[in-house]
Amino acid sequence: MNEVSAIKSKADLERVETFITKHYSEVISDAWRFGLQVSLRVSDLLAIEFSDIKNDMLTVKAQKTNKSIQIRLNGKALDIVKRRKTYGNKYLFQSTSNRAKSTNKPITRQTLSKALQDASSIIDTVINTHSMRKTWGYFQYRNTNNIALVQKALQHSSTAHTLRYIGIDQDELDNAFTCFEL
Template sequence: MNEVEAVKNRDTIKLISYLLERHFGQQMADVWNIGLNLALRISDLLAIKFSDIDGDRLSIIEQKTGKRASIKLNPKTLALIEAIHQRHPEHIYLFQSHRSSQAKDRQAPAKPLTRRAVAKAFAFVGDDIKLALGTHSMRKTRGYHLYQACKDIGRVMRMLRHQSEAVTLRYIGITQQQIDKDFVELEI
């Protein structure tokens, strides 16, 4: 598995959303845009049910850690979720597989999009724009931009629910060279 990157340029973030919608439809663009705002692992993002959302708060048990995550939803995320719910009021999952909807006639249970489908779409767009893009890119991108805004690695670590600052720095792509640059540029 190749290492994927945080998307560091905001225009590139918007371009990715546009390309996902153009090539794969609104649902895949919604995965990207909501994923950026929730910073969840892909397995947790795809498993979100509308019933996990209460007002402006998402509450789930993370699959990897078994820990409860309670996330306050920002206005952009709330608007995206509401638009999805209006388009598909019968869906159980936020990102419900359309194949699952078609299987409704056969009494098959609803299922979310697969990680594989999302990874394939992201890899296609990443190849197009020459960026190592994958399912972790959303989470890494959110962490990177929060770090750039606050320079508080402890805060980023808590948002990503990591156990160590070193893991978080490596995860969001902050290198020793960038840390050195911060020390040189900030004179007090």
């Protein structure tokens, strides 16, 4: 199995968003765009209920670590929440399939994963549900150069792990080999 990557260019992000919006439902598109804003693991992202959001603050109990996380939502995330709230669902990313309608369940990890795997082909990078988190970390680090901030946001135990996770080590190696000549 190929390791999934962060998307490292804004142009590729736009191509993925356009592909998903064109070929998949609004709820899938919204989950992708919201996931890029909040850096949550997909299991936590898909389990978000509207009751977890108060004003502009999202509170989630991480399934993997059992720790409570508070995230102040940015404008893009709040726009998605506002629009999705008009459907009157329990979950932020509630499934619209006939099988799930009567049970009020969120979309599945597999559904979102399939959309992202399909979108991988248009950017020639292997992406999946983990790519939302990796992409957030990559752009946050490139924007701030603050690896401690990214490490804390992603709840990693070491900066080395965070750098490897968001693909910075490989970028720096590639740069070292292509920009240095003897």
